[in-house]
Amino acid sequence: MQQRTRVHDQEVGIPRSAITVTRADRSWRQVRVSKKLRETGLALLYLAPVLVLFGLFSYFPFFRALYLSLNITNEIGVPVKFVGLQYYQRILNLNGVDDEYLRSLLTSFEFALMVVLLQIICGLGLAWLALAKVRGIGIFRTIFTSSIAISLASASVIWALIFDPSTNATNALVNFLHLPQPGLLTNVQTALPSIAVMTVWSGLGFNFVISLAGMQAIPEELYESASLDGAGRWALFRHITLPLLTPILLFLLVVNTIQSFQTFTQFNVLMNGPGPAGATNVFIYAIYQVFWFDHRYGFAASMSIVLFVILLVLGTMQIVFLGRRVHYR
Amino acid sequence: MSTSSIRQLQTTVTYIILIAAALILLFPLLFALSIALQGETITPQILPNLRNLDWGVFANVLQQQPDLVRWIINSFVVSSLVTIGVMITSSLAAYAFAYLEFWGKQILFVLVLGTLMIPFETTLIPNYLFVSQLGWHDSYQGLVVPFLASGFGIFLLRQYFLTIPRELHEAAKMDGCGHTRYLWRFMLPLSRPALATLGLYTFLATWNQFYWPLLVTDSTQWRTTQIGIAIFHTSEVQVLNIQMAATLIILIPTLIPLIFGQRQLVRGLTAGILKD
Numbered sequence: 001m002q003q004r005t006r007v008h009d010q011e012v013g014i015p016r017s018a019i020t021v022t023r024a025d026r027s028w029r030q031v032r033v034s035k036k037l038r039e040t041g042l043a044l045l046y047l048a049p050v051l052v053l054f055g056l057f058s059y060f061p062f063f064r065a066l067y068l069s070l071n072i073t074n075e076i077g078v079p080v081k082f083v084g085l086q087y088y089q090r091i092l093n094l095n096g097v098d099d100e101y102l103r104s105l106l107t108s109f110e111f112a113l114m115v116v117l118l119q120i121i122c123g124l125g126l127a128w129l130a131l132a133k134v135r136g137i138g139i140f141r142t143i144f145t146s147s148i149a150i151s152l153a154s155a156s157v158i159w160a161l162i163f164d165p166s167t168n169a170t171n172a173l174v175n176f177l178h179l180p181q182p183g184l185l186t187n188v189q190t191a192l193p194s195i196a197v198m199t200v201w202s203g204l205g206f207n208f209v210i211s212l213a214g215m216q217a218i219p220e221e222l223y224e225s226a227s228l229d230g231a232g233r234w235a236l237f238r239h240i241t242l243p244l245l246t247p248i249l250l251f252l253l254v255v256n257t258i259q260s261f262q263t264f265t266q267f268n269v270l271m272n273g274p275g276p277a278g279a280t281n282v283f284i285y286a287i288y289q290v291f292w293f294d295h296r297y298g299f300a301a302s303m304s305i306v307l308f309v310i311l312l313v314l315g316t317m318q319i320v321f322l323g324r325r326v327h328y329r
Numbered sequence: 330m331s332t333s334s335i336r337q338l339q340t341t342v343t344y345i346i347l348i349a350a351a352l353i354l355l356f357p358l359l360f361a362l363s364i365a366l367q368g369e370t371i372t373p374q375i376l377p378n379l380r381n382l383d384w385g386v387f388a389n390v391l392q393q394q395p396d397l398v399r400w401i402i403n404s405f406v407v408s409s410l411v412t413i414g415v416m417i418t419s420s421l422a423a424y425a426f427a428y429l430e431f432w433g434k435q436i437l438f439v440l441v442l443g444t445l446m447i448p449f450e451t452t453l454i455p456n457y458l459f460v461s462q463l464g465w466h467d468s469y470q471g472l473v474v475p476f477l478a479s480g481f482g483i484f485l486l487r488q489y490f491l492t493i494p495r496e497l498h499e500a501a502k503m504d505g506c507g508h509t510r511y512l513w514r515f516m517l518p519l520s521r522p523a524l525a526t527l528g529l530y531t532f533l534a535t536w537n538q539f540y541w542p543l544l545v546t547d548s549t550q551w552r553t554t555q556i557g558i559a560i561f562h563t564s565e566v567q568v569l570n571i572q573m574a575a576t577l578i579i580l581i582p583t584l585i586p587l588i589f590g591q592r593q594l595v596r597g598l599t600a601g602i603l604k605d
Contacts, residue, residue, distance in 0.1 A: 035430070036430050036431060036432070039429040039430050039431050040429075040431035040432050040433075042425075042429060042431075042508055043425040043429040043431040043434070044431070046421040046422060046424060046425040046429070047421070047422050047425050047437060049417075049418045049421065049422075049477070049478065050418050050419075050421075050422045050441065050478040050483065051437070051440075053418065053474075053475075053477050053478035054440065054441065054444050054478055054480075056459075057452065057456060057474075057475040057478075058444045058447055058452060059440075059444075059447075060455070060459075061451075061452035061453075061454075061455035061456045061459065062447050062451060062452055062455075064455035065451055065452060065454060065455050068454065068455065076458075077454070077455075077458040126350060129343075129346060129347060129350060130347075132343045132347070134340055134343055134344065134347075137347075140347050140350075140351055142587075142588060142591065143351045143354060143355060144350070144351070144354060145587065145591060145595075146354070146355075146358075146584065146587065147354070148533075148587060148594070149533065149580070149583040149584045149586070149587035150358075150580055150583070150584075151536065151537035151539075151555055151579075151580075151583065152537065152539060152555075153537070153539050153554075153555035153556070153558055153559050154555070154558060154576045154579060154580055155357065156559065157558055157559060157561075157562045157572065157576050158357045158358070158360065158361045158573070158576060159357060160562060161360070161361075161364060161569060161572075161573070162357060162360060166371065166372065166373070167364070167373050167375075167569075168373075168374070168375060169360065169375060201354070201357065204354065209594075209595050213595060262448065262449070262450060264450075264539065264540050265539040265540070265555075265559075268539075268543070268559070269559045269562065272563065284450060287450065291453075291454055291457075292544070297454055297458070300454055301454050301455070304448075304450050304451040304453065304454060305451060307448060307450055307451060308447065308448055308450075308451040311446075311448050312446060315445075315446055
């Protein structure tokens with residue numbers, strides 16, 4: 001009894017000596033309830049804008065997408081015929097008719113694999129470089145970060161010219177690879193890797209910043225004592241930096257994977273179509289075509305739900321990984 | 330060799346590697362600048378003729394393409410409105426979650442965090458249909474309103490609010506300061522670093538939006554910079570120098586905040602994975 005009263009007193013912020021203990025419990029509970037009642041009103045007022053906005057632009061459209069995905073829709077998005085899970089069967093090719101959408105998913109995975117690996121390796125390398133204690137390192141750090149501020153649309157327009165045969169920037173590479181078509185983007189084998197390279201460049205700033213922050217959080221003494229024991233730079237990296245950076249690397253792995261699954265801009269600007277023999281028809285772009293050009297809103301909605309499930313799995317992995325890090329520290 | 334000369338050699342090698350890395354990373358930007366300064370040509374070189382640089386191209390592009398100015402204004406209006414809106418709605422919601430006690434707090438907080446799990450692409454089609462129904466194509470409200478609430482912003486500010494000592498609130502309350510005034514007079518000024526992070530992050534993210542503005546803007550004058558520049562790229566294939574000059578001009582509004590607000594931005598990006 002006494003203890004509970006003390007807890008209450010602290011919460012309301014009135015010195016314990018000011019009240020009598022026996023009557024306090026009941027009266028303070030009343031005060032608490034009325035306080036909570038008052039604050040509920042205020043809280044709802046404060047939360048009203050976000051609740052309305054989330055309702056209108058997140059939850060309502062989410063459930064509407066689920067509903068649309070089970071229907072054939074007309075050209076203004078009104079459901080006209082219920083088809084159940086047929087669209088999902090089509091996407092996952094459960095009927096064995098055509099694997100267009102399954103292949104598109106596979107392209108997305110392929111793209112993610114290339115981008116994520118390269119991004120993490122390059123980001124780590126740059127961060128390791130930027131730890132050097134030399135004069136003017138701040139300028140280099142800003143340069144390494146700069147791609148964060150360059151929008152994907154601008155980057156795509158610039159890279160479109162880099163890949164354009166008329167500017168001669170990549171022709172040496174095209175000749176070296178003995179490609180049948182001029183330009184890296186018009187060949188089946190090089191189109192997707194080229195966009196991956198452009199995407200890596202675009203995301204490098206982010207990966208660099210995160211890796212550098214992680215490396216800077218590692219206590220200096222660890223390196224010093226290992227150096228005294230005669231460890232070289234590579235050994236320091238391999239046995240101190242990498243293990244201590246594991247949580248950051250897992251974070252980057254998941255975030256980069258989610259992001260590369262959502263990549264749209266560069267496919268739209270650089271390819272403006274599914275690419276040679278559908279080589280760059282990633283899932284996001286396939287959804288865009290079904291939605292924007294074919295106006296098949298129901299089918300596009302079912303594809304977007306498949307994407308949601310994939311991203312949900314990846315997002316859950318992120319929480320598990322991050323949760324584990326917090327646990328270990 | 331003496332130790333000092335070994336150290337000097339090491340420093341030199343470090344600089345060489347750093348400069349090489351910087352040049353590789355800057356290559357696309359330098360390339361764009363090089364094309365922009367070459368004048369109108371259909372056979373551009375990688376390196377421009379240094380004696381004949383056309384710096385006037387940046388002034389020309391603004392004169393020849395009045396749309397570009399309009400796109401920049403659109404992007405500024407949209408990004409500013411979204412940024413201010415997100416800061417207001419997030420502060421209010423974050424304050425409720427951090428300081429008020431009310432029924433349904435847990436459920437509502439889960440609902441707010443839940444929005445982070447719903448990808449933009451999944452709500453895109455219904456949102457597009459909804460906004461079309463409202464007749465919001467080619468308007469600022471169509472570009473702004475769907476983005477005025479941010480689960481990330483609420484979470485970030487709530488975490489920051491929780492670090493501000495509760496005693497301050499008790500003291501203010503003793504002096505008869507209500508919640509709304511306390512939020513406005515104390516919490517927001519004290520949370521300036523977190524608000525700066527959120528503001529910078531939101532501004533950059535909105536400025537760089539592509540997919541949504543592509544869908545809800547139909548006429549040239551309502552395009553934002555990102556859509557404008559991409560369409561400019563497909564429509565003016567021949568005038569490469571103008572194209573690159575326009576691209577470089579629209580980079581300035583995001584490059585400047587990055588250079589001056591790098592610390593805030595980094596703090597925002599690492600929020601939740603690193604302790605400060």
